[in-house]
Amino acid sequence: MSGPPITELTTRARDIFRLVVEGYLSTGQPVGSKTLAVSGLNLSPASIRSVLHDLEHLGLLAAPHTSAGRMPTEVGLRLFVDGMMQVAEPTQAERTAIERQLAAPGPIEAALAAASSVLSDLSACAGVVMVPRREPRLQHLQLVALSPGKALAVLVGEDGGIENRVVDVPAHLPPSALEAASNYLSAQLVGRTLSEAVRAIRAEIASGKSALDAASRDLVERGLALWSEDALKRPVLIVRGASNLLDDAAITDLERVRQLLDDLESKQSVAELLDAAREADATRIFIGAENRLFALSGSSVIASPYRDREGRVVGVVGVIGPTRLNYARVVPMVDFTAHSLGKLIG
Template identity: 45%
Template structure:
């Protein structure tokens, strides 16, 4: 498409989309003429706009209104004309200082929250896709009827749940269950651990009494683990409401929030960003999720040891995102996350 447009048309189109990304409003010829230092008259710019409409890059939402980029036009802009900026020293320091956290869970949450604050968008992160191995398991008695099961993973994540105990269970059974599980399961992922337990029960190889077995089944039987469930973290959903200018947009935002809760469509997009390299931009032409709401997603994968992809981090915002500013923020955050995840793995 670039080969079919002359330099003047490309310049007008680029400036129009940049103004649109700043304001979210239709852009008129007079405003563009002023932005271009009046090198082109409003009449000339209107003629160029008409040509860009014929190419399907612009449209006019109302008679006598300015122009807006179409979905095709916006994709054309971000793929071929977007000129990204750089983070300031203060922004980099803010990200680095905010993400000095002890655990992986806190790191993911803080990075998402900071990213949301810097971009004024919804920050989101897909927690590590790989199954972290178990590091320690413990049963802690809370009462005659309940115990707390604590699972510590090598990734730094700590998960716990309260389980019911069989009537009359002695504390010695909790100690036995703890010792058995740590001896057998440390170093295994949750699916591997559950598979091993199932095999031992099946062939009656487990050297445990029935009460201890019941404790283990209650503690691990229905537990899929914190990472295998594709954990999402969202921060800053209210930022999407800041950009609503018309009442009908409230309904679209409500539908978007409902869809985000189900996570199905978002998972497909984040999986796509994980499979790609660098920052990816998804908009209405890429997903019904964003075609419905008029939003966009900017996301990038982050990695661990040996460059293995762990998950993705990014932001969701209005269609007229300031892509030139947000792309480098997401890119820097993903690279920072990769570095911090490698450091945590090395320490462990």
């Protein structure tokens, strides 16, 4: 989805295009030539209509009805966001609200939930935060036979969390091998993350120093490694303020609303979309059909990665709203929240 470079538009066309986009983003309504005629352009209504026609021909504007004014297309919004938008700093009140919410005492998960809530409140959109993918350090592991070829791995973290995973085991694995593997794994896991334990166990097995028999080694190699990889791929998403998306304009298009709420229910898909912003140097904006997930509901996503104190990206924060949201205001708000979150992450 691409339009002409902003430099290819005449000064007159840029001025009219900017007024249409800013008017639409402010009111949610198409902007007519009569409104533009009294905006200080010093152009006749006929000249304004001619420019509007040209912008529509370029795919930057559209008229929802024959007699209505113009509104930007998604191509037009992208051109405006990339080439014309003047981003302001968050207001002092917005910065204070964000910092106050994040500074409340409690675990980091509470701060992440607060970040999504305050973004939702300030932007009148849905606030979203992807929780850091941090592996817990483990305290104990127990393997329990379930059925031939299946065992349950029960992992207990130092933080008291418990994870259960069904793993494949050799169909005729004797109970003694399962017990030996449990004891060996517990001894190796204490105080380590799973990925750290996997590296240590593989190194010991490769060096021939492990006392495990072949069946137990196979269980360790396949079961533990698989669990560790799966744990790293399970993002956790916090969504707050989805009801903000049900504004007066949305109610007139119930099918779009239904599609949008269905999209938000698919948290794994939303997390995959936000994941695309993890490697960005700055806040990313996805407008309407630019992202597959929200193409049908015509929604936009503004997302920014947040980093720990060592500069590593650990998660993503952002908002989901209609394509007509106030990008110039929300972009710096999301960026400020990402930086504020980064200060809290150890």
